[in-house]
Amino acid sequence: MARNRMLFSFLLLFSIVMAACSPKASIVDSPEFDQTQNEFIEELDVEKIHSSLKELTKKPRVAGTNSEIRAAAFLTVQLQSEGYEVEVQPFDFEKYIMPESKSLVVEGFDGSFSPASFQYSVDGNTSGQLVDAGYGLKSDYKKIDVKGKIALVAVDKTAFxxxxxxxxxxxxxxxxxxxxxxxxxxxxxxxxxxxxxxIPALALTYDEGKKLLDFVKKGSPVNATVEIEGARIEKLASQNIIATKKPTKVADVNDDIILIGAHYDSVDKAPGASDNASGTAVVLELARMFKTLPTNKEIRFLFFGAEEEGLHGSKKYVSAMSKDEIKRSSAMFNLDMVGSADAGNLAIQTLDGWDNIVTKAASKANEELNGTSIETTFGDRSDHTPFHNAGIDAALFIYDPVEEWYHTPNDTIEKLSKDRLLNVAKIISSSVFELTFSAIPEE
Incomplete structure (x- = not known):
């Protein structure tokens, strides 16, 4: 963890130097503004989105690794080059490390097993008599003695x-x-x-379990050895990247905050183009677009770390918000998997399945852009969840159902659609444009 902190500090120092050498957008208090909403969104550059995708998908960006740190440094450089002051919000999280090896050996059994590991199973090397424990319910254990033994359980409707x-x-x-x-x-x-x-736990296929059960029922005591090695929980470090656009200083400015976010980490062995370099690259382009636009609300661009390990980045961000910030946050747009050519239609999901400020603005924008509204559905598996739980109107934007190659090494940039990326960018920018009342009258 200390090594990661040192490396991240070095990369941030490098990013500051790079940003100082990069052209910055002009920043003024109340620039002339005569664009219409349509003119504004037409300036979105899908090639810039695609360029960011190429950089982000060079390697998997697993939370707590140097690859995630390099992605954070890339985002920092890009945001600073647009004139943003970038805040890095570090945090620690716990990660379960899957077993390095596991095995099941049954004395006298003619055959071998290929057991599967459970996430969050514990290490162990234990031997004992194998006992048929039925469905593994309390009523089953009242009939048998499994103390110091290994239970063989048929899964029915009870959680693992x-x-x-x-x-x-x-x-x-x-x-x-x-x-x-x-x-x-x-x-x-x-x-x-x-x-x-x-206790140590392994999963068997139907055929393996059936053969083993038949072997146990022959009558003679059956001894087995279960071995799981390398399973553990480690504390790792990650970070959120935050860029804030302050409201334009004019007479009708208010103190509302609009939040636009995406997680930039990926799962192991997956380049993570769809999940979620797509959302990250779109948010980065939105940050570029809104930097010099006169708005009467504050806009925060959030890039979350360690989403794949349990929404750690967004939970950290929300937990660090003051009561006043939460009260002032009027909308949170969460972009996760917004470019896959092989996924379903664009969906807007909320934690309760009900409409809110975000869904209404986005559905209206989609109707104006594409001629149809979007029905709000339920979804709780992404970074909008902590914001909703804090009382902030929040919604997830995702093409759903997700692609077949979700969370696999095949999640590559070639599988993404520029049209779909641009479509989401337009819907979000149009929605935020509307919510921020950008056409501010002159003083």
Whole structure:
């Protein structure tokens, strides 16, 4: 973590030097303004968006790594070159490290296993008698003794983490979970909340679980060894990047704040073009566009770190806001996955599925630009969530359903649509233009 801090400080110092050598936009208190809203949005430059995408997608930008730091430094340089004073908001977060190895060995069993790891399973190397624990419910453990043993559990409708906790409470040393039918999960996670109370857990396919259950039911005691190595939680460092456009100093200026944000980190092994270099690059272009535009509201451009690890960046930002800032924040636009050519239609999502200031402004803008309104739907898996929970009108902009190659190494820049990127940029800029009452009368 100290190494990351030192590297980030160095990169920020480099960015300041670079910005000093770059041409800056002129900054004046009340510039002449005679553009219409349509003229303003027509100046959006999709090639600049694409250029930022090329830089951001050179490597995966996993939270807490040097690649995420380099992305933060790139954003800092770009924002400073437009004349912004950039605030860096550092924070620490916990990250679960998946096991380096895992194995299941069953004495006397003719065959091998390829168990899957659970996110948030704990390390362990334990041996014991394998016991059929049915569906792993409290009622099942009343009929059997699993103390010091390994429970074999068929997954029905109970959450994974509950099954692990129930086995632990019954005294089991480890647990093997399998599905009693052909349907199998791909979301192998137990959740962070009860990590300290978990026992080692592995997932088996239906076929593996069925064969193992049949073997256990033959009558003779069956011993097994469960081994999980390298699973742990580490504390890592990340940072938010913040650029603020102050309102123009004219008679009708107010103290409202409009927030426009996107997360810039990606998952491991994914260049993260759609998720979420697309949103990041669009917000960067919006920051360039709005820098010299007369507005009577403050606009903050937010670039969140560590979203993929649990919305850590946006949670940090909201937690650091004063009560007055929260009260003055009238709208939060969150851009996440806004360029994929292979995803569904553009969606606007809120935490409660209801319209608010953001959705109404954006739907109106889309109707004017594209001839249709956009229905607001429910969505809670991105950085608008902490803002909504703080009482700020917030919404997510995303092409949904997402593409098949979501969170894979195939999330590359070639999969993005310039038309879709520009479409979102126009909708957001038009909405913000409207909300900031940019056509300010002369003093």
């Amino acid at each position: 983490y509950e099954l692990v906790l129930l086995a632990s409470e019954a005294g089991a040393k480890a647990i093997l979970l399998y599905f009693p039918d052909e349907s199998e999960s791909t979301n192998w996670t137990l959740g962070r909340e009860h990590f300290e109370d978990f």
